[in-house]
Amino acid sequence: MTAMLESSSAAAANRPGSIRWSKQFGRVFVYGCLALLALVFLAPLLSMLLTSLKSMDEIRAGNLLSLPSTPTFAAWANVWGASCIGVTCGGLKGYFGNSFLIVVPATFISVALGAFNGYVFAQWRFRGDNLIFGLILFGCFIPFQIVLIPMAGLLGKLGLAGTIPGLILVHVVYGICFTTMFFRNYFITVPAEIFKAARVDGAGFWAIFFRILLPISWPIVMVSIIWQFTGVWNDFLFGVSFAAGTNQPVTVALNNLVNTSTGTKAYNEDMAAAMIAALPTILIYVAAGRYFLRGLMAGAVKG
Amino acid sequence: MANLAINHVTKSFGSLAVLNDINIAIEDGEFLVLVGPSGCGKSTLLSIIAGLDEHTSGSITIDGDPVDGLEPKERDIAMVFQSYALYPAMSVEQNIGFSLEMSKMPKAQRLERVSKVADLLQITHLLKRKPGQLSGGQRQRVAMGRALVREPKIFLFDEPLSNLDAKLRVEMRTEIKKLHQRLGATIVYVTHDQIEAMTMATRIAVMKDGILQQFGTPEDIYDRPKNVFVATFMGSPAMNLLPATVVGETLSLKGADAVLPVPASVVAPLTEGREVLLGLRPEWLSLASAGSPSGPSLPLLVEVIEPTGPDVFAALRAGEREIMARLPTGTPVAPGQKASFAIDLSKAILFDAASGVAL
Amino acid sequence: MPAIVLSPSLAAVTVCVYGFIAYTAILSFTGSKMFARFDFVGWRQYERLFENPRWITAIENMAIFGGLYIIGATCLGLFIAILIDQKIRLEGVFRAVFLYPMALSFVVTGVIWQWLLNPGLGLEHMMRSLGWESFTFQWLIEPERAIYTIVIAGVWQVTGFVMALFLAGLRGIDTEILRAARVDGAPIHKVYTRIIIPALRPAFLTVFVIEAHLAIKSYDLVVALTKGGPGVSTELPSTFMYSMTFTRNELGVGAASATVMLVSLASIIIPYLYSELRNDRHA
Ligand SMILES: Nc1ncnc2c1ncn2[C@@H]1O[C@H](COP(=O)(O)OP(=O)(O)OP(=O)(O)O)[C@@H](O)[C@H]1O
Ligand SMILES: [Mg+2]
Numbered sequence: 001m002t003a004m005l006e007s008s009s010a011a012a013a014n015r016p017g018s019i020r021w022s023k024q025f026g027r028v029f030v031y032g033c034l035a036l037l038a039l040v041f042l043a044p045l046l047s048m049l050l051t052s053l054k055s056m057d058e059i060r061a062g063n064l065l066s067l068p069s070t071p072t073f074a075a076w077a078n079v080w081g082a083s084c085i086g087v088t089c090g091g092l093k094g095y096f097g098n099s100f101l102i103v104v105p106a107t108f109i110s111v112a113l114g115a116f117n118g119y120v121f122a123q124w125r126f127r128g129d130n131l132i133f134g135l136i137l138f139g140c141f142i143p144f145q146i147v148l149i150p151m152a153g154l155l156g157k158l159g160l161a162g163t164i165p166g167l168i169l170v171h172v173v174y175g176i177c178f179t180t181m182f183f184r185n186y187f188i189t190v191p192a193e194i195f196k197a198a199r200v201d202g203a204g205f206w207a208i209f210f211r212i213l214l215p216i217s218w219p220i221v222m223v224s225i226i227w228q229f230t231g232v233w234n235d236f237l238f239g240v241s242f243a244a245g246t247n248q249p250v251t252v253a254l255n256n257l258v259n260t261s262t263g264t265k266a267y268n269e270d271m272a273a274a275m276i277a278a279l280p281t282i283l284i285y286v287a288a289g290r291y292f293l294r295g296l297m298a299g300a301v302k303g
Numbered sequence: 304m305a306n307l308a309i310n311h312v313t314k315s316f317g318s319l320a321v322l323n324d325i326n327i328a329i330e331d332g333e334f335l336v337l338v339g340p341s342g343c344g345k346s347t348l349l350s351i352i353a354g355l356d357e358h359t360s361g362s363i364t365i366d367g368d369p370v371d372g373l374e375p376k377e378r379d380i381a382m383v384f385q386s387y388a389l390y391p392a393m394s395v396e397q398n399i400g401f402s403l404e405m406s407k408m409p410k411a412q413r414l415e416r417v418s419k420v421a422d423l424l425q426i427t428h429l430l431k432r433k434p435g436q437l438s439g440g441q442r443q444r445v446a447m448g449r450a451l452v453r454e455p456k457i458f459l460f461d462e463p464l465s466n467l468d469a470k471l472r473v474e475m476r477t478e479i480k481k482l483h484q485r486l487g488a489t490i491v492y493v494t495h496d497q498i499e500a501m502t503m504a505t506r507i508a509v510m511k512d513g514i515l516q517q518f519g520t521p522e523d524i525y526d527r528p529k530n531v532f533v534a535t536f537m538g539s540p541a542m543n544l545l546p547a548t549v550v551g552e553t554l555s556l557k558g559a560d561a562v563l564p565v566p567a568s569v570v571a572p573l574t575e576g577r578e579v580l581l582g583l584r585p586e587w588l589s590l591a592s593a594g595s596p597s598g599p600s601l602p603l604l605v606e607v608i609e610p611t612g613p614d615v616f617a618a619l620r621a622g623e624r625e626i627m628a629r630l631p632t633g634t635p636v637a638p639g640q641k642a643s644f645a646i647d648l649s650k651a652i653l654f655d656a657a658s659g660v661a662l
Numbered sequence: 663m664p665a666i667v668l669s670p671s672l673a674a675v676t677v678c679v680y681g682f683i684a685y686t687a688i689l690s691f692t693g694s695k696m697f698a699r700f701d702f703v704g705w706r707q708y709e710r711l712f713e714n715p716r717w718i719t720a721i722e723n724m725a726i727f728g729g730l731y732i733i734g735a736t737c738l739g740l741f742i743a744i745l746i747d748q749k750i751r752l753e754g755v756f757r758a759v760f761l762y763p764m765a766l767s768f769v770v771t772g773v774i775w776q777w778l779l780n781p782g783l784g785l786e787h788m789m790r791s792l793g794w795e796s797f798t799f800q801w802l803i804e805p806e807r808a809i810y811t812i813v814i815a816g817v818w819q820v821t822g823f824v825m826a827l828f829l830a831g832l833r834g835i836d837t838e839i840l841r842a843a844r845v846d847g848a849p850i851h852k853v854y855t856r857i858i859i860p861a862l863r864p865a866f867l868t869v870f871v872i873e874a875h876l877a878i879k880s881y882d883l884v885v886a887l888t889k890g891g892p893g894v895s896t897e898l899p900s901t902f903m904y905s906m907t908f909t910r911n912e913l914g915v916g917a918a919s920a921t922v923m924l925v926s927l928a929s930i931i932i933p934y935l936y937s938e939l940r941n942d943r944h945a
Contacts, residue, residue: 030748037742038759044774044818045762051777063788064778116667124664132672134939139679141931143879145903145920147682149689149913153698154678173678176671196355197388201402201449202376205663211401215392234767236882241908251769255886258773267777274773278766285765289758292765296823297830300868 052076052271059267075268080276083269085257086245092276094246095253099233099280101164102249106171107228113172114179114224115217119209121180122187123195133184139177140299147174148241155242162244170242171232178231179224182298186220187213219291226288227295230281250277305366305379305456305489306331307352312361314347314513321347322358323513329506332487334480338500339510340536345493348510349461352491354378365456376405381450385462387442389434389449396421396430399448420452423482440471447479451486460492464499476502497537501525509533526650531659534582534652540616540627545581546656549573554581554653558623563599566651571662578656585616587647588628590636600645605636619644683924690921694913707914708922716894717919720902723809727898728877730810734817736869739824740862744854746825747832757829761822768819772886775815776802805895808888812880812896815887820876824869831865832858871934878927899923 047064053071054062062068081091121133151170152161160166190213198208239249248256254277258270285292307329314322322344329335337345350356352363354375362371370378381402389398396417397404403413421427424444434442443463450458463479464472480503483490494500500507500521507524509516509532517529528534528542535541547554553562563581565573573579591600603619603626610632617636619626628644636642653662693703711717742760746753763771778784781800789797801807835858843853881900888896890905899919907916 026748030745030750034742034745034750034756037745038756041760041763041818041822044778047778048774059783063791064784065788113671117671120664120668126664130939134935135680136671136675137935137939138928138931139675141875141927141935142679142683143900143920143923143927145881145900146686146924147678148904148920149698149907149917150682150685151678173674177675177679180671191386191388193384193386193388194390196350196353197382197384197449198390198401199355200353200375200380200382202405203401205667207405212390212392230765234769236767236769236885237904240885241904251767251882254773255769255882258776259886259889265780267780267783270773270777274770278770281765281767282762285762289761293761293826296764297826300827300872 048271048274051268052275054268056264056266056268075266075272076276079257079269079273083257083273085253086260088246092250092253092257092273095248095250096276098164098243098247099249099251102167102171103229103232106168106175106232107225109168110172110175110179110228111221111224113176114181115183115214115221116209117176117180118183118185118187119213121184122190123192123208133180136177136180139174140181144174144237148237152241162242162247164243164247167238167243167247167249170238171228171235175228175231178227178299182220182224182227182295183217185298186217190216219294222288222291223295223298226284226291227299230284230292233281253277306333307335307457307489307491308364309348309352310362310364312348312351312358312363314344314351314356314358321513322351325361325510325515327508327515327518329489329491332489334483334490334492334503334505336500336504336507337491337493337510338495338497338507338536339516341495343510344513345495345510346461349382349459349491349493352457353380353382353459379456380459381453381455381457382459383446383450383461383463385465387434387446387463387466389442389445391434393433394430395426395432395434395437395445395448398434398445399452402449402453416452417448420448423451424448439467440475443467443471443475447482451482456489458488458490460490462493462495465494465496479503497539501537507537509536511536527661528582528652529661531580531582531654534654534661538584540585540629543581543583543585543626544654545583545624545626547579547581549575549577549579551575554579556581556621556624559601559621561601561621563601563646564648566648566653568649568651569653569662573662579662580654580656580659582652582654582661583626583646584650585627585629587650588619588626588630588644589647590630590634591643591645598645599648600643602641603644605638605640605642608636608638686917686924687921689913690917692914694917696911696913698913703914707918711915711918711922714915716897717899717902719894720897720899723896723898724877726809727813727816727880728874730813731816731820731877732870732873734813735820735824735873736866738817739821739869740828742821742825743828743832746829757822757826760825763819763821764823766819768880768882769886771815771819772883775811775818776887779811779814802888803892805892808892808896812884812887816877816880816883819883820873824873827869827872828862828865831862835861867934871930874930875927878923 043065050065050068051059052075053073054068055072055074058068079091080093082089083091121129155161155166158166160169194212195208198212203211234251235249236251236255239252243249243252254273257273309325309327312322312325325348327335337348339345347356351358354370354373362369364370365378390401393401399420400413400417403416418427421430424447426441426444426448429437429441434445437445446463464475467475476499492503504521506518507521508518509524511532517524517533524533524537528537531544535544545559546557548557549565553564555562601621603621605617606620607618609616613632615630615632615634617628617630619628630636654660655662689698690707691702691704692699693701693706746756750756779799779802781803786797786799801811839857840853843857848856879900880898881904884890884896884898884901890897890901900923903916903919903923906912906919
């Protein structure tokens with residue numbers, strides 16, 4: 001995040017020609033608007049955090065943004081370990097673990113395959129390579145509703161219906177479309193002469209990849225890992241469609257917790273649960289916002 | 304060290320013919336320069352020699368053995384690229400030693416070879432650095448080192464100096480030439496800089512549009528160009544080409560109202576009235592002095608003079624024609640002056656006006 | 663070796679993207695109910711789909727949601743991008759603040775906004791406790807209004823990304839042109855309307871495609887925020903497809919609705935990808 005800050009302010013400083021609204025009024029207007037908008041954008045997160053630290057009584061007494069008089073982690077503890085989700089009452093922790101069990105292998109496999117594919121597309125010419133790449137690219141953008149029915153059938157045939165390995169498989173398949181695009185677009189910027197030099201030096205397919213390409217690819221590796229991690233972690237549709245019972249990821253469990261609870265709504269618990277489900281991706285965003293943004297931009301194809 | 308023969312090599316990308324029936328053969332230890340304008344197929348030919356590209360037909364032999372279809376690493380060649388193509392993540396030492404590592408040479412032996420080459424190129428102090436921490440000239444040396452360390456049969460260079468500034472380029476030119484003499488290596492060198500070609504080569508191949516225009520020694524190319532393209536491409540300022548008509552034993556210069564004898568070099572019989580181009584290198588003109596009245600001369604108007612230090616380039620005019628002359632510094636000429644210029648017709652070349660072929 | 667490396671992924675994509683698309687498309691022409699059956703019924707399922715009032719609601723909602731979401735996020739994102747481009751201090755902090763919702767899952771976003779907008783203790787409660795006694799905000803439970811809550815949450819989530827895309831576009835404009843305009847004495851609003859915004863055309867295109875893509879795919883947000891309700895008032899094609907397929911045992915209709923979604927999305931994405939790829943390979 002600090003790097004994001006640095007690079008952006010440097011960019012701004014390097015733009016002598018960018019137009020300013022001169023005069024004091026302009027500056028006041030600009031900062032006023034930005035500050036107001038920033039508050040509006042931050043308020044939901046703040047409210048979520050504050051509410052999760054209150055008791056229900058305090059929530060009724062206060063308002064969205066009032067500070068808790070006696071902050072308590074009771075709601076957090078409850079949703080983490082005790083709340084009933086569906087028929088089981090063990091809190092979110094199991095589902096949180098499921099998400100990790102899904103995310104880690106799905107990310108690793110799809111990033112590795114994407115790197116190999118991107119390498120092939122960027123540096124090995126063959127007939128129709130651009131068309132094939134285009135077809136893979138299109139796979140990034142399909143509405144996944146179109147694959148839900150046959151995928152459910154396939155997972156059933158493979159004996160993976162409702163299981164975590166099944167979900168990993170699904171995420172890998174649709175993840176490689178994106179990771180292939182990321183790596184291919186990165187690798188085509190490597191000068192062709194470097195590959196020629198390596199071939200003259202006697203390096204083969206894998207030696208070129210591992211010795212020459214991979215050591216200069218860590219930025220795009222980071223981007224892909226973060227993209228896949230957040231994408232898979234935040235997934236809901238595949239989780240709700242293909243995972244059953246205690247194999248569900250945390251997003252599905254969160255939705256079940258919030259939207260199927262009976263009796264009065266415990267907003268403090270809802271917010272604590274949402275915080276827990278959001279924490280990993282928020283931490284990644286804070287730690288590596290620059291790569292997160294680069295992934296988003298690359299996902300917009302341009303770049 | 305080895306000889307190299309390129310026999311009837313043709314290359315097309317789809318329907319686009321990029322190389323057309325190229326024939327070149329050089330002996331062990333020669334320095335062949337491929338020269339020609341951008342896009343003429345020099346790099347393509349070099350890549351084919353290296354095995355990075357496949358030719359469409361023809362064959363290539365190194366040391367008498369056909370190498371067609373062999374991978375680059377099996378051809379025992381080394382290559383230096385225009386962008387140097389250093390591996391960004393490796394140190395200089397690893398860059399130079401990479402090919403040896405790929406051929407599984409034991410580490411101790413490898414390091415010894417690398418340090419020998421680093422000594423030779425005076426880059427020992429840079430061995431631990433990454434390419435990103437080197438200047439252009441240093442990168443160039445590393446790229447050379449990467450080729451030298453392999454002790455290959457043939458060195459291939461693709462415009463290795465074109466990314467250097469003018470001064471460094473001249474220095475490195477000399478250095479490569481020295482290396483060539485010292486190692487006695489066989490070298491194929493691509494450039495579009497005709498000065499590089501003239502100064503370094505033992506053989507030059509001039510190409511245009513995928514066709515070999517002329518192959519010969521630098522003297523051949525410079526003094527006896529086979530056609531107008533070679534004549535004007537090599538040499539700076541370019542050779543003067545004066546349109547003329549054959550009238551008996553003389554040439555009547557068009558648009559200049561002047562007559563010169565047919566050069567002695569012309570052996571082909573000339574039909575009366577034939578349209579030709581008279582090729583004169585700028586240095587074949589000199590101020591006619593009163594002391595040496597012999598030989599043909601032309602009265603010319605001095606329009607512009609450009610001193611370059613050792614020489615003076617003079618733009619001269621005869622009627623509608625402009626003629627460049629290279630005169631020694633100190634020659635008493637001034638703009639606006641009219642003077643008689645002696646012409647060394649013993650070297651002058653006549654080209655057919657229509658085909659551009661030397662007669 | 664290149665072929666060997668590529669083939670597993672190619673096989674996976676061929677089967678799981680194109681094979682599955684074909685399968686779903688074929689299924690949409692069958693009378694499948696609970697299980698896939700291959701008794702072809704022509705366009706019957708599409709007729710049933712478009713006779714279904716829930717689907718019509720879903721399409722109408724899609725138009726409202728998609729339209730407002732795209733317009734809202736584009737305008738707000740562009741506005742913020744222009745503000746941030748005024749050589750401000752703390753630019754990185756502001757950008758980080760606007761972008762963070764993009765890191766959250768739609769489910770989390772839905773849950774948060776369900777809390778913020780809940781009629782009992784949410785925004786209404788806060789406004790009243792701040793002294794605005796008559797303030798009412800019950801959109802979440804009003805069938806006519808609930809779809810707008812989804813727009814609000816969606817815009818909140820995506821605006822930072824839109825801003826980043828526009829900011830990249832603004833930073834890519836040749837500053838020489840802006841200087842020239844200033845030398846020519848163009849007033850500031852003219853510079854924006856005549857030079858800068860036209861120069862952002864490619865960014866607008868990208869933004870539009872991304873937003874349309876997100877809008878058509880939207881599923882989690884609705885499920886988490888309104889469950890499609892009250893009633894079916896916030897039904898979207900994605901939620902319709904899901905309930906037809908997995909709870910109503912109408913595989914054929916579900917497949918038909920998924921196919922309609924794919925075709926509408928493809929008609930936006932394919933031309934875009936085509937133009938992007940064509941300009942892409944520089945060599
Ligand atoms: N992969 C390719 N596909 C199609 N045409 C190509 C390809 N590579 C090169 N060409 C064409 O072949 C011709 C020769 O290219 P080449 O790179 O050999 O030129 P060159 O003489 O090295 O030029 P330069 O001095 O600019 O390096 C050019 O017209 C080029 O457009
Ligand atoms: Mg070239």
